[in-house]
Amino acid sequence: MFYQQRFDVIVVGGGHAGTEAALAAARMGRRTLLLTHNIETLGQMSCNPAIGGIGKGHLVKEVDALDGIMARAADRAGIQFRILNARKGPAVRATRAQCDRVLYKAAVRAALENQPNLSLFQQAVDDLLVENGRVSGVITQMGLKFAAPTVVLTVGTFLGGKIHIGLENYAGGRAGDPPANALARRLRELPFTVERLKTGTPPRIDGRSINYSRLQVQPGDEPTPVFSYLGRREEHPRQVNCYITATNARTHDIIREGLSRSPMYTGVIEGVGPRYCPSVEDKVMRFADKDSHQIFVEPEGLETHEVYPNGISTSLPFDVQYRLVRSIAGFEQAHIIRPGYAIEYDFFDPRDLKPSLETKHIGGLYFAGQINGTTGYEEAAAQGLIAGLNAALQVKDEEPWSPGREQAYMGVLIDDLITRGTQEPYRMFTSRAEYRLLLREDNADERLTEIGYRLGLVSESRWQAWQQKREAIEREEQRLRATWLHPQTPAAQRLETLLGQPLTREASLMDLLRRPEMSYSKLMALEQAGPAVDQAQVAEQVEIRAKYAGYIERQKNEIERNRRQADTPIPQHLDYDQVAGLSAEVRQKLQRVRPATIEQAGRIPGVTPAAISLLLVHLKRLRAAGS
Amino acid sequence: MVYHPQDRTGRPLTAAGPGDDGDTIAAQATPPGRGGVGIIRVSGPRAGAIARAVTGKELSPRQAEYLPFFDSGGEVLDQGIALFFAGPHSFTGEDVLELQGHGGPVIMDMLLRRVQELGARMARPGEFSLRAFLNDKLDLAQAEAIADLIDSSTEAAARSALKSLRGEFSRRIEALLEQLIELRVFVESAIDFPEEEIDFLADPQLRQRLDRLANSLQDVLAAAGQGCLLREGMNLVILGRPNAGKSSLLNRLAGRDSAIVTAVPGTTRDVLREQIQLDGMPVNVIDTAGLRDSGDEVEREGMRRAWEEVGRADRVLLVFDDSTGFGTQEKAILRRLPAGLEVTLVRNKIDLSGGDSRWRQTDHGPSIGISAREGLGLDVLKAHLKQVMGYQGSGDNVFMARRRHVEALERARAAVERGRRQLVEHGAGELLAEELRQAQQALNEITGEFDNEALLGRIFASFCIGK
Numbered sequence A: 001m002f003y004q005q006r007f008d009v010i011v012v013g014g015g016h017a018g019t020e021a022a023l024a025a026a027r028m029g030r031r032t033l034l035l036t037h038n039i040e041t042l043g044q045m046s047c048n049p050a051i052g053g054i055g056k057g058h059l060v061k062e063v064d065a066l067d068g069i070m071a072r073a074a075d076r077a078g079i080q081f082r083i084l085n086a087r088k089g090p091a092v093r094a095t096r097a098q099c100d101r102v103l104y105k106a107a108v109r110a111a112l113e114n115q116p117n118l119s120l121f122q123q124a125v126d127d128l129l130v131e132n133g134r135v136s137g138v139i140t141q142m143g144l145k146f147a148a149p150t151v152v153l154t155v156g157t158f159l160g161g162k163i164h165i166g167l168e169n170y171a172g173g174r175a176g177d178p179p180a181n182a183l184a185r186r187l188r189e190l191p192f193t194v195e196r197l198k199t200g201t202p203p204r205i206d207g208r209s210i211n212y213s214r215l216q217v218q219p220g221d222e223p224t225p226v227f228s229y230l231g232r233r234e235e236h237p238r239q240v241n242c243y244i245t246a247t248n249a250r251t252h253d254i255i256r257e258g259l260s261r262s263p264m265y266t267g268v269i270e271g272v273g274p275r276y277c278p279s280v281e282d283k284v285m286r287f288a289d290k291d292s293h294q295i296f297v298e299p300e301g302l303e304t305h306e307v308y309p310n311g312i313s314t315s316l317p318f319d320v321q322y323r324l325v326r327s328i329a330g331f332e333q334a335h336i337i338r339p340g341y342a343i344e345y346d347f348f349d350p351r352d353l354k355p356s357l358e359t360k361h362i363g364g365l366y367f368a369g370q371i372n373g374t375t376g377y378e379e380a381a382a383q384g385l386i387a388g389l390n391a392a393l394q395v396k397d398e399e400p401w402s403p404g405r406e407q408a409y410m411g412v413l414i415d416d417l418i419t420r421g422t423q424e425p426y427r428m429f430t431s432r433a434e435y436r437l438l439l440r441e442d443n444a445d446e447r448l449t450e451i452g453y454r455l456g457l458v459s460e461s462r463w464q465a466w467q468q469k470r471e472a473i474e475r476e477e478q479r480l481r482a483t484w485l486h487p488q489t490p491a492a493q494r495l496e497t498l499l500g501q502p503l504t505r506e507a508s509l510m511d512l513l514r515r516p517e518m519s520y521s522k523l524m525a526l527e528q529a530g531p532a533v534d535q536a537q538v539a540e541q542v543e544i545r546a547k548y549a550g551y552i553e554r555q556k557n558e559i560e561r562n563r564r565q566a567d568t569p570i571p572q573h574l575d576y577d578q579v580a581g582l583s584a585e586v587r588q589k590l591q592r593v594r595p596a597t598i599e600q601a602g603r604i605p606g607v608t609p610a611a612i613s614l615l616l617v618h619l620k621r622l623r624a625a626g627s
Numbered sequence B: 001m002v003y004h005p006q007d008r009t010g011r012p013l014t015a016a017g018p019g020d021d022g023d024t025i026a027a028q029a030t031p032p033g034r035g036g037v038g039i040i041r042v043s044g045p046r047a048g049a050i051a052r053a054v055t056g057k058e059l060s061p062r063q064a065e066y067l068p069f070f071d072s073g074g075e076v077l078d079q080g081i082a083l084f085f086a087g088p089h090s091f092t093g094e095d096v097l098e099l100q101g102h103g104g105p106v107i108m109d110m111l112l113r114r115v116q117e118l119g120a121r122m123a124r125p126g127e128f129s130l131r132a133f134l135n136d137k138l139d140l141a142q143a144e145a146i147a148d149l150i151d152s153s154t155e156a157a158a159r160s161a162l163k164s165l166r167g168e169f170s171r172r173i174e175a176l177l178e179q180l181i182e183l184r185v186f187v188e189s190a191i192d193f194p195e196e197e198i199d200f201l202a203d204p205q206l207r208q209r210l211d212r213l214a215n216s217l218q219d220v221l222a223a224a225g226q227g228c229l230l231r232e233g234m235n236l237v238i239l240g241r242p243n244a245g246k247s248s249l250l251n252r253l254a255g256r257d258s259a260i261v262t263a264v265p266g267t268t269r270d271v272l273r274e275q276i277q278l279d280g281m282p283v284n285v286i287d288t289a290g291l292r293d294s295g296d297e298v299e300r301e302g303m304r305r306a307w308e309e310v311g312r313a314d315r316v317l318l319v320f321d322d323s324t325g326f327g328t329q330e331k332a333i334l335r336r337l338p339a340g341l342e343v344t345l346v347r348n349k350i351d352l353s354g355g356d357s358r359w360r361q362t363d364h365g366p367s368i369g370i371s372a373r374e375g376l377g378l379d380v381l382k383a384h385l386k387q388v389m390g391y392q393g394s395g396d397n398v399f400m401a402r403r404r405h406v407e408a409l410e411r412a413r414a415a416v417e418r419g420r421r422q423l424v425e426h427g428a429g430e431l432l433a434e435e436l437r438q439a440q441q442a443l444n445e446i447t448g449e450f451d452n453e454a455l456l457g458r459i460f461a462s463f464c465i466g467k
């Protein structure tokens, strides 16, 4: 039967992609339905409960700048906050929060339940309704049909999942959930390219059985960082420590002895695992010269004893896991609560997606999250947000929008996925971003909030807050540019002690701030330079913009130069066989990706500048023939 | 906290390296039939400013003026004709400047560098035509021709440019690239994986590596700057069966007897090299052992070396005896040549065969008749070589490709230098990283793509990263 109410957007899956997608569509005023197999698992952190980190923290701040939930939930659930790379430049600093799993889930659940225009429904989805190449709804496990012109699928954890512990394996989803098998089978019948990936988790340990006196303490930062721009320190729960220990020679011996029963080393696993987050058996085998590897011992919450030993992901048989864990300092008496395992699962080649994350084959159908080959809550949330907002736009026949590589890490993420696909679970690193100096955590609002407001994603209160900040920054910059210090004045003399050299000609406060040895607070210590702005975030922006000015300008010029290419669209159904002069190899690559613009085409590995010129010539000819 | 790219005096460093603009392009071009005159053509928004800087005066559009060309120090580089066309009334539809000088390749190269210093970048093959086409300056029927031009000249130029930078030079560039990648592996992993145990940015090794890279770049550029790139010349390899007259041809082109000529087949057993000038353009003529099935071990070695030379050739002269004609053995040689390598067929001994020396197009390439012994047809051959190896009208050639390489090396060097200062003076690792990325982009133009993904691959292969 058909459910009587019609929806604009249906989101399938209640993980981090699904919740952001549903919230985004609902914020934009669309009648939205979130379907999940289990309402209790909404916002579940099914792996290590930490949010952020380098590259990932950047994504979270961007989701936040568009009024997404992730940063705000992290502020309510974070039990240890740190700024990574604090001693390096602002562009590469990133926030990380160790979270309480239960508090995080509660925060997300509360947001979902209080969101106008959003309905929740508990039922697994088994099939899609597709008419004339367009999606028109979904069918649930019990045969109930829901109709909507757009559907966002976020059921990646884990499609067609297969769990391995030693040489044993069985079908399974994330953290004890059933795998979405019926839907996986159905999707395999559609014209998408399905591939297989692999990832792993460490055994979880009962904190009461750990001898913490043998571990190194890793405290959170003081003062405690706040994740969301609208977040407040007072929202944070009680803060706790994390710890560090390490593997040793004996651990490595135990692992080597167990390899004959490893599903990876005996060829039972076919999926490709990530290069950057290897299982502990991989670490030991690939880096045989290292006799120790760090383990970060992370609490999973305030009300649980479960501890996540980050760094010993493994699919070795349980008896080996048991011995290897107990060989580690502090873990001598450790009790394992859940064994570690490797999981293989399906994903869909994201080169079948448009920049909006709509699939190329089925109109109105969007994919977001792990289904696209990514790993990580943050990557999932970013995609969910983009897919949700684009579904919402499509319902109203509006142009799709997704950020470019120069605008956001979200743009880097999506562009990498749709242009290059992925061979391993994709996660964000700052080195993926060409415009790293522009894409900072501290200016996510500057980059995105106004766009979000125009799209209808951003609330009035955030918009007001950002406008105030922007005006304050501009005012202060104006003041610094207009205030001059002259040589041979008392101020200049005090300045000399700061600069280590005399002021030889008059200089504006802005000139002085740009000096390497100067900082905003130092400058403001001069009586003549004040009054300083009282909002720390404004002062920070003024300072960073001054210090990075030359580089910001250079990167902006680079972007400007690419603009013409970015603004030259390529028809989606272009017949690449008709483009004269292309080599067979380049032709094939273009056919696979079907880039949306000349600029995207240029970024496909192996597509040369000459090939781009040939494409330009061809497009021009087509246009002339058409007019 | 120190992030602004400025020097000690607080003066901002120029944001972009030379030629980083990407909008104004330059190339060397000589219209066919006007050998001896070199033309530099510039197109784009900076053409007017470049004209003013080079000639020291305001040019009126479309009025040829004979005047001196100045270098940055105000010294006269060359004397010649300057012509300025204001867009859209120009060949490309943009502002266009043409500088016609009489200098040989070395002067032309200096002039090109001057233009580049003023903000133009070296044009890619076919780029002038492409712009003309995109700006509606060429009609649609010409689109096909442009496509061909971009396509074929790119392949040929890319092939010959790197290869003709003889073994040593390209090895040095490969080594540079490797040094740069290793550095980036350190710097990028320090940024993306700060929880790993070592902080590479604080490691004194990093500075040493950076210094070493800066020095290597300096060395390579110094070598290139002395014109050795140009002086190295292009490689013209003579191939053919024994006794076809290869050594005689070498002696003729060189104007002296450097190779031993006998009637005994297999006389030349090693590779012989002579540098000649064609219109001041250096060309290495390389004589090789005759190619045949031979049991002689020494001769076999000679043939192996002959094929090695082919690997570095910009062009091949395939010599055969005109009285016996072009036969299966010649065809066999042609089949073994790498795709895209250009060949001229030389019908030798026309004094015996009674054939003429006329240039002909054949299925296997252009063909010219000569008598190496009597000195017939050599002027036709030389004229032909000038045309196919010299500065060509609209296409690309090895000189242009090399100039692009030098430009890229210069950009890389400037970026590494800025990066070194960011690290050493300000401890700004992320700005060092940004400069190294720029350097990488520049070197990529010579050696081909090495992207973020490849870099991550290297990081994960070098260090055990991740929890």
Ligand SMILES: Nc1nc2c(ncn2[C@@H]2O[C@H](COP(=O)(O)OP(=O)(O)O)[C@@H](O)[C@H]2O)c(=O)[nH]1
Residues within 6 Å of the ligand: B240, B241, B242, B243, B244, B245, B246, B247, B248, B249, B260, B261, B262, B263, B264, B265, B266, B267, B268, B290, B348, B349, B350, B351, B352, B370, B371, B372, B373, B374
């Ligand atoms: N009649 C005639 N004999 C030639 C000509 N070129 C070369 N020869 C003769 O052919 C023989 C082989 O010449 P050589 O240059 O050593 O040939 P290689 O083996 O190809 O290097 C010598 O006796 C030359 O004198 C030519 O143009 N006309």
Ligand SMILES: [Mg+2]
Residues within 6 Å of the ligand: B243, B246, B247, B248, B259, B260, B267, B268, B288, B289, B290
């Ligand atoms: Mg000989």
